[in-house]
Amino acid sequence: MKDTFYITTPIYYPSDKLHIGNTYCTVAVDVMARYKRLRGYDVKFLTGTDDHGQKIERVAEAAGVTPIEYVDRIVDMTKKLWKTMNCAYDVFMRTTEPFHIKACQRLFKTLFDKGDIYKGHYEGLYCVQCETFFTKTQAPDNLCADCGRPLETVREESYFFRQSKYQDQLLKHIEDNPDFIRPESRKNEMVSFIKSGLEDVAVSRTTFKWGIPVGFDEGHVIYVWFDALPNYVTALGLFGEDDSEYKKYWPADVHMVGKDILRFHTILWPTMLMALGEPLPKTVFGTGWLLIDGAKMSKSKGNVVDPEILVEKYGVDAVRYFLMREVVMGQDGNYTEEALASRINADLANDLGNLLSRAAGMIDKYFGGTLPAEHKATSFDESLINTAGQTIVKSAAAMDRIAFSEALTEIWTMVRRANKYVDETEPWTLFRNGDKTALAGALYNLAEILRLSAILISPVMPDTSAEIFRQLGITDDSLKTWNSLSFGGLPKSITIVKGAAMFPRIDLKAAFGEPDKPAEPNADVKTEAKAAPAVKTENYIGIEDFAKLELRVGIVKSCEKVSEKLLKSQIEIGGETRQILSGIAERFTPEDMIGKAVVVVTNLKPIKLRGHMSEGMILAAGEGEGLRLVTADGADSGAKVK
Numbered sequence: 022m023k024d025t026f027y028i029t030t031p032i033y034y035p036s037d038k039l040h041i042g043n044t045y046c047t048v049a050v051d052v053m054a055r056y057k058r059l060r061g062y063d064v065k066f067l068t069g070t071d072d073h074g075q076k077i078e079r080v081a082e083a084a085g086v087t088p089i090e091y092v093d094r095i096v097d098m099t100k101k102l103w104k105t106m107n108c109a110y111d112v113f114m115r116t117t118e119p120f121h122i123k124a125c126q127r128l129f130k131t132l133f134d135k136g137d138i139y140k141g142h143y144e145g146l147y148c149v150q151c152e153t154f155f156t157k158t159q160a161p162d163n164l165c166a167d168c169g170r171p172l173e174t175v176r177e178e179s180y181f182f183r184q185s186k187y188q189d190q191l192l193k194h195i196e197d198n199p200d201f202i203r204p205e206s207r208k209n210e211m212v213s214f215i216k217s218g219l220e221d222v223a224v225s226r227t228t229f230k231w232g233i234p235v236g237f238d239e240g241h242v243i244y245v246w247f248d249a250l251p252n253y254v255t256a257l258g259l260f261g262e263d264d265s266e267y268k269k270y271w272p273a274d275v276h277m278v279g280k281d282i283l284r285f286h287t288i289l290w291p292t293m294l295m296a297l298g299e300p301l302p303k304t305v306f307g308t309g310w311l312l313i314d315g316a317k318m319s320k321s322k323g324n325v326v327d328p329e330i331l332v333e334k335y336g337v338d339a340v341r342y343f344l345m346r347e348v349v350m351g352q353d354g355n356y357t358e359e360a361l362a363s364r365i366n367a368d369l370a371n372d373l374g375n376l377l378s379r380a381a382g383m384i385d386k387y388f389g390g391t392l393p394a395e396h397k398a399t400s401f402d403e404s405l406i407n408t409a410g411q412t413i414v415k416s417a418a419a420m421d422r423i424a425f426s427e428a429l430t431e432i433w434t435m436v437r438r439a440n441k442y443v444d445e446t447e448p449w450t451l452f453r454n455g456d457k458t459a460l461a462g463a464l465y466n467l468a469e470i471l472r473l474s475a476i477l478i479s480p481v482m483p484d485t486s487a488e489i490f491r492q493l494g495i496t497d498d499s500l501k502t503w504n505s506l507s508f509g510g511l512p513k514s515i516t517i518v519k520g521a522a523m524f525p526r527i528d529l530k531a532a533f534g535e536p537d538k539p540a541e542p543n544a545d546v547k548t549e550a551k552a553a554p555a556v557k558t559e560n561y562i563g564i565e566d567f568a569k570l571e572l573r574v575g576i577v578k579s580c581e582k583v584s585e586k587l588l589k590s591q592i593e594i595g596g597e598t599r600q601i602l603s604g605i606a607e608r609f610t611p612e613d614m615i616g617k618a619v620v621v622v623t624n625l626k627p628i629k630l631r632g633h634m635s636e637g638m639i640l641a642a643g644e645g646e647g648l649r650l651v652t653a654d655g656a657d658s659g660a661k662v663k
């Protein structure tokens with residue numbers, strides 16, 4: 022019987038379309054799942070959506086639909102996204118599934134009967150966005166410690182889970198199981214949090230409806246995290262009708278989660294399992310965030326990147342490669358489209374794509390597409406073959422450690438070594454000298470490196486891997502397996518199949534302009550005096566075009582001059598602070614700005630001006646001395662301008 026490997030993504034809130042930040046985590050899990058399948062494991066890959074909670078109830082209400090209508094639509098989009106991203110999950114879990122609802126109620130009742138859930142009163146603070154409770158000491162300024170939004174005061178009757186009872190048992194488990202929380206740096210954070218003292222957790226809510234009813238007490242719905250975390254086991258049938266899958270796959274090998282939700286997974290979830298007497302997951306791996314100009318990508322900041330657009334432009338494998346290569350697992354990584362395009366050019370077009378087109382091109386040119394079976398070694402072979410051997414061992418070790426970027430770096434050492442081998446052996450000279458057996462040997466070695474590369478990259482770039490096999494004419498599946506990963510397995514005589522270049526180069530200059538060129542500071546608001554143009558009545562736009570603009574009232578909290586023309590303001594917009602640069606320094610001083618209720622375009626793409634990030638635009642009217650700020654005195658901060 023095969024060994025099992027159970028890996029999960031977080032279940033995403035279907036409150037909005039997912040962005041490349043969420044996608045990053047699912048791609049990482051897909052890569053690990055594919056790798057383990059390649060290694061012969063019986064893999065279960067679980068993903069899904071966290072359908073309940075106050076956040077979803079509110080967005081649905083704002084959209085004028087029922088919560089289930091709302092989430093159904095986003096779930097469809099999410100499934101489509103995973104298809105686009107080539108994420109081959111085994112189970113798509115939804116917390117609104119009837120079997121999950123029933124199982125959660127059973128779980129809740131079990132803990133209640135055992136005395137680990139009791140009834141009380143909750144009084145404290147709540148972040149609806151993060152669905153997290155805070156005590157006054159945890160959030161002295163009434164702001165969410167995770168997302169910075171203002172907290173709401175909650176006073177309600179509540180059931181509590183006796184988390185505090187399991188504090189010592191949890192600390193011991195973490196100590197005895199060094200791989201339980203990874204990476205190490207995050208483990209230390211969690212341990213000090215636990216040592217600061219665990220409190221019991223409110224696990225039911227009465228002030229909204231969109232959740233799983235507790236079942237035995239009218240009006241109480243289960244707190245969304247207490248309904249979400251058990252998805253990892255209810256999906257396998259625990260507390261259901263048939264728990265054979267649970268027996269087979271649990272405990273999970275890896276829960277991959279973002280660092281912002283690591284606490285739920287390494288404190289609340291394990292203590293729930295301890296209370297239930299069930300084994301704990303083997304590893305909870307906290308990934309970093311994908312940042313845009315140093316800030317977490319999020320819908321509310323208006324800086325999200327749509328993965329489907331990127332895939333359409335650059336192809337799915339390029340995006341998957343970029344995410345896994347550029348962002349070191351466990352650390353934050355910066356996203357820019359230019360960095361993605363540069364990676365495509367350097368690693369995919371220049372190194373891998375080039376190696377394939379050179380090898381296939383020369384087999385075609387010198388041998389009409391079919392390599393003869395008689396080969397002779399060159400003096401450069403040994404070093405190439407050694408590199409291949411080391412790459413296999415090192416990249417596998419890195420994959421086992423969930424160090425994808427390191428694994429790819431190792432694989433690329435081999436690919437680059439093979440490109441160097443072309444320069445060393447000079448196949449064109451061998452051809453000119455009529456040394457056909459040495460030429461066939463050299464080209465065979467290149468094809469073999471490509472075959473090994475195709476196997477090793479297949480978890481990250483499944484389509485590219487298949488395309489390499491196709492162009493090399495490899496149809497025998499036994500040559501694509503992990504077990505075939507040793508140099509020399511490729512039959513001596515192969516017939517290539519001509520194909521297009523895999524990764525055409527991107528003209529970076531045309532796409533992104535001159536590198537490091539300072540941006541024009543006053544592109545948004547002009548300050549020279551000019552006659553105002555007449556109001557035009559042609560070029561009408563529809564209301565739907567206007568609706569694309571997100572205009573909000575913001576209060577200027579602080580402001581400083583950063584150049585002759587530029588002011589840098591910190592503007593509070595509905596609890597969130599944005600930095601905005603405006604080309605208005607010739608007309609306004611920082612003192613003029615402070616305290617003003619200005620109108621801000623909040624969904625303008627962030628841009629760097631003179632080395633400072635600007636996340637929006639302040640509206641102003643007029644020119645030169647006649648320049649005036651568009652203000653909304655007396656309006657609430659964050660109010661929409663319609």
Ligand code: MSP
Nearest residue numbers: 031032033034042043071249250278279310311318
């Ligand atoms: N529903 C909960 C998870 C419950 S799991 C039992 C939730 N959902 S979420 O949709 O808000 O976030 C899901 C995941 O997306 C989290 O792991 C979060 O860290 C991740 N990310 C959201 N933005 C991200 C980036 N910008 N970069 C990387 N990951 C990001 O929390």
